[in-house]
Amino acid sequence: xxxxRWGFVVGAAALLAGIQAPANGLGIAPAQGPVSAxxxxxxxxAATPTGGVRITYLRPDGTTATAGWxxxxxxxxxxxxxxxNVCIDVQGTGNTVVDWGTKAIxxxxxxxxxxxxxxxxxxxxxxxxxxxxxxxxxxxxxYDYTGPTGWFANNTQLCNVWSKSSGRPCxxxxx
Amino acid sequence: xxxxxxxxxxxxxxxxxxxxxxADELDDGQLFTxxxxxxxxxxxxxxxxxxxxxxxxxxxxxxxxGGSTSLPAFWLVRTHSEVEAVVLRLSDGVLLxxxxxxxxxxxxxxxxxxxxxxxxxSVLEVREA
Numbered sequence: 001x002x003x004x005r006w007g008f009v010v011g012a013a014a015l016l017a018g019i020q021a022p023a024n025g026l027g028i029a030p031a032q033g034p035v036s037a038x039x040x041x042x043x044x045x046a047a048t049p050t051g052g053v054r055i056t057y058l059r060p061d062g063t064t065a066t067a068g069w070x071x072x073x074x075x076x077x078x079x080x081x082x083x084x085n086v087c088i089d090v091q092g093t094g095n096t097v098v099d100w101g102t103k104a105i106x107x108x109x110x111x112x113x114x115x116x117x118x119x120x121x122x123x124x125x126x127x128x129x130x131x132x133x134x135x136x137x138x139x140x141x142x143y144d145y146t147g148p149t150g151w152f153a154n155n156t157q158l159c160n161v162w163s164k165s166s167g168r169p170c171x172x173x174x175x
Numbered sequence: 176x177x178x179x180x181x182x183x184x185x186x187x188x189x190x191x192x193x194x195x196x197x198a199d200e201l202d203d204g205q206l207f208t209x210x211x212x213x214x215x216x217x218x219x220x221x222x223x224x225x226x227x228x229x230x231x232x233x234x235x236x237x238x239x240x241g242g243s244t245s246l247p248a249f250w251l252v253r254t255h256s257e258v259e260a261v262v263l264r265l266s267d268g269v270l271l272x273x274x275x276x277x278x279x280x281x282x283x284x285x286x287x288x289x290x291x292x293x294x295x296x297s298v299l300e301v302r303e304a
Binding site: 121 | 177178205220222227240241
């Protein structure tokens with residue numbers, strides 16, 4: 001499927017299918033099927049939340065220089081979450097948002113997305129997306145990736161709502 | 176954390192910690208609730224959540240689920256005071272029963288959050304137990 005910036009996709013039946021737990025070296029072993037007791041069983045393993053790559057080069061003079069990549073101390077911003085029938089997807093690093101999209105599951109006729117953000121101690125601001133109309137009555141997924149991007153102040157709240165779908169997921173910008 | 180929010184609970188498993196935050200005041204009738212989570216070791220850090228009218232006798236269970244780079248998938252639930260437990264349905268078919276703690280604020284709302292470990296495992300549904 002060629003992804004455009006906004007539209008409506010039919011046939012996405014798996015609600016929240018986009019949520020993926022990152023490979024992080026940890027594992028959980030919950031009981032299969034309904035559990036009779038209140039418990040969440042966690043199997044602890046060596047935690048390596050982020051891996052590192054280091055390459056050492058040998059200089060002609062015998063000394064070494066190291067290049068590579070290591071986990072950054074800058075908090076990643078890339079995040080995805082859903083509430084009700086609405087999901088938010090924010091990509092970026094630190095205080096910079098490079099891509100902000102949203103999805104709404106179902107078919108409620110024509111509707112549009114709203115990208116809302118609130119800087120601490122300021123009022124909510126809202127960016128309105130285009131009206132999106134399904135071509136028929138089948139179930140599907142609305143999507144709109146036209147959210148505002150750029151630098152946001154620390155602790156800015158980013159939320160998405162749709163005009164007819166229920167749900168208001170939010171992320172916060174943190175460096 | 177966000178100004179105007181209060182911590183409801185603090186939890187940790189190994190190197191992973193998380194805090195549930197809820198707004199002190201309603202914003203245009205909506206209650207904002209977030210789960211902040213972080214790894215102490217590598218400083219991966221994220222704060223996510225949702226907003227909407229507070230839980231009621233009609234809308235008893237409200238939830239969010241999602242993920243962030245370098246952190247496990249997470250879920251966040253808030254319920255009406257009468258809801259004592261919820262059941263999480265995971266994408267691998269597992270059902271988890273989770274006890275809701277005592278109401279965490281003056282509104283009588285119960286809050287709970289936690290990680291979901293495992294590649295590709297996510298929360299598909301949360302309902303009253």
